[in-house]
Structure formats: C-alpha cells, structure tokens
Amino acid sequence: MRAATQRGAAVAGLSILLALTLPAAEQGRKNPAERLPDQSIIYCLTAERRGRLVEAAMLLGLSRPGSTPDRLLLRSGTVDVLNWPSSAPDSFRQTCDALRAADSSAAAAPASGLGARSIAPVLISGAAVAILTFILVEWRLVRDRRRATAERLRANGVQFRRSVRTYVSQQLSTVTSRPDAVACLTHHDDLRSEVAKALLDEPRSSTAARALAMLMDTTMLTALTTAKTRSSPEWTTTMRALTDWALHVEVAVERLARAVEKWPRRDLSTGSGTAVGR
Numbered sequence: 001m002r003a004a005t006q007r008g009a010a011v012a013g014l015s016i017l018l019a020l021t022l023p024a025a026e027q028g029r030k031n032p033a034e035r036l037p038d039q040s041i042i043y044c045l046t047a048e049r050r051g052r053l054v055e056a057a058m059l060l061g062l063s064r065p066g067s068t069p070d071r072l073l074l075r076s077g078t079v080d081v082l083n084w085p086s087s088a089p090d091s092f093r094q095t096c097d098a099l100r101a102a103d104s105s106a107a108a109a110p111a112s113g114l115g116a117r118s119i120a121p122v123l124i125s126g127a128a129v130a131i132l133t134f135i136l137v138e139w140r141l142v143r144d145r146r147r148a149t150a151e152r153l154r155a156n157g158v159q160f161r162r163s164v165r166t167y168v169s170q171q172l173s174t175v176t177s178r179p180d181a182v183a184c185l186t187h188h189d190d191l192r193s194e195v196a197k198a199l200l201d202e203p204r205s206s207t208a209a210r211a212l213a214m215l216m217d218t219t220m221l222t223a224l225t226t227a228k229t230r231s232s233p234e235w236t237t238t239m240r241a242l243t244d245w246a247l248h249v250e251v252a253v254e255r256l257a258r259a260v261e262k263w264p265r266r267d268l269s270t271g272s273g274t275a276v277g278r
Contacts, residue, residue, distance in 0.1 A: 041085050044096040050081055056102075057095045058129060065133040149198060150257035156191040157253035163187045164246035167224075168239045181224045188224075191215060195253065198260055207259045211252040220245045 044053050050069040057063040057072065064073040072081050079087040163183045170179040192215055199208040223238050 040093070040096045040100070044092075044099055045082060045085075049099070053095060053099055054081065055126065055129070056099045057091070059125060060095060060098060062091045062095060065129070065136060146260050149194070149201075150260045153191075153194050153198065153253050153257040153260065156187065156194050157250040157257075160184070160187040160191045161246040161250040164224075164242055168243050171239055184224055188215070188221075191249075191253065195256065198256060202260075205256075205259065207252075207256045211249070211256045214245075214252050215249050217245060 043049070054063065054067045054069055054072060057074075058065065058067060062074065064075070067073045070081055072079050072084060074088055074091065076088065084092045163186075167179055167181055167184050192212070195208060195212045195215060199205065199212055202208055220242060223242055
C-alpha cells in the first residue's frame with residue numbers, strides 16, 4: 001500500500017514537472033535567440049573581445065573581409081555586432097562558442113606551453129587574413145579603375161566616329177554651307193588623351209600603340225583640316241576615306257578597351273604571357 005502511494009506521488013510530481021518545462025522548451029524552439037545564455041552574450045560582446053569575435057567569424061567563414069568590431073559583414077547581410085545575437089543567433093552562437101572554447105583551452109594549457117609558441121599561430125593567422133584582405137581590396141581598386149578607363153575609351157571612340165560621320169554628311173550635302181571640323185578635332189583630342197593614358201599604363205602594349213598610330217594618321221588629319229572644293233576629283237574619295245578611318249579607329253579603340261579590362265595580362269611582344277588585344 002505504501003509503495004503504491006509513493007508511485008502515485010512520483011507520477012504526480014513528474015506530471016507537474018513536465019507541465020512546467022514543456023511550454024518553456026516550446027517557447028525556446030520558437031525563439032532561438034532567447035536560448036542564448038546571457039553569459040555567452042556578456043562574455044563575447046565585451047569591448048575587449050569584439051575584435052577577436054569578428055576575427056573568429058572570419059576564420060570560420062561566417063563573415064566577409066572588411067568586418068570591423070562594430071559592423072559585421074555576414075553572408076546574409078550587414079549587422080551591428082551588438083545586435084548579432086538577435087539578428088543571426090545561430091552564427092553568433094557558433095562563433096562565441098568557438099571563442100570561449102579557444103580561451104578555455106588557452107587558460108587550461110600548462111605554463112610551459114604559453115608564450116611565443118602558443119601565440120604564433122594566432123599572429124600568423126591574423127597576418128594572413130590582413131594580407132589577403134589587403135590584396136583583395138587592391139585588386140578590386142585596380143579592376144574598377146581599368147573598367148572605368150575602358151568605358152571612357154569606348155565613349156570617346158563612339159563620339160569621334162559620330163562627329164566625323166556628321167562632318168562628312170554635311171560635306172556631302174548640297175544644301176548646307178561648308179561645315180568646319182572643330183567638333184571632329186575636339187573629340188579627336190579627347191580620344192588621343194585617353195589612348196595615350198592607356199599606353200602609359202601599359203607601355204609594351206601593341207594594341208595601345210596601334211590604336212594611337214591609327215588615330216594620329218597625318219593623311220586623315222590633313223584631310224580634316226584642309227578645305228577642298230567639292231568639285232575636286234579626289235573630294236568624294238577623301239570623304240569616304242574619312243568615314244572608313246573613323247570606323248577603323250573606333251574598332252581599334254574597342255580592342256584596346258577589351259585589353260584594358262582583361263587584367264592582369266602581358267603583351268606577346270615581351271616574350272611571355274598572353275597577347276593583349278589579339
């Protein structure tokens with residue numbers, strides 16, 4: 001009789017315990033951020049550990065280069081480090097647990113293991129991350145600069161060809177008065193400046209040298225600046241030659257723009273690497 005009473009009391013106690021704990025567990029599943037222990041948040045988000053926390057996230061592949069102790073560049077977006085536990089609790093828990101485990105291992109290590117040998121891997125990994133970040137940033141800056149140069153080359157090439165086409169069209173018209181070549185020469189100077197800059201950046205580039213040589217064709221420049229009567233025998237031929245010249249210049253500049261974009265490359269004339277613009 002006494003054993004039955006004890007079993008009944010145990011069942012009742014267990015039922016009460018389950019009734020109290022199951023709702024809390026269910027609430028924890030619905031709100032993962034609330035399950036984070038307060039001590040983890042306090043430990044990992046203190047001012048002196050935020051930098052190491054962000055570095056740990058980068059080493060674990062959870063954040064992107066460029067993160068700071070204040071702003072974290074997660075794969076899913078940018079978050080404030082102080083809001084990380086609520087914004088991305090899973091990645092915060094993983095990073096914080098790893099940091100606490102690393103600190104615990106370091107604290108439990110024997111005194112003989114501390115010092116230069118224990119800190120060397122951390123310094124090496126930190127230096128490697130810094131170097132890789134620097135290289136990536138510099139590479140992106142050079143890439144963006146070369147893309148901007150290529151776009152300017154293309155735009156000036158198109159403007160030059162259109163100005164020559166307009167000039168020739170006006171010359172061929174019997175209605176309009178004789179036009180001048182001021183617009184053609186202006187766009188020619190702009191394009192020559194951009195091609196010259198590209199040649200300075202890549203002095204061994206045969207593509208840039210060909211584009212500049214074609215652009216500075218003295219015969220075509222003389223035809224632009226020298227007035228001829230419309231009744232002269234070579235007048236029509238000269239107008240057609242000007243149109244073809246402007247088109248060929250634009251094609252050469254487009255090849256140069258593509259070569260500028262495809263970086264890093266080396267000119268075939270240097271004896272190694274890939275030919276620029278071929």
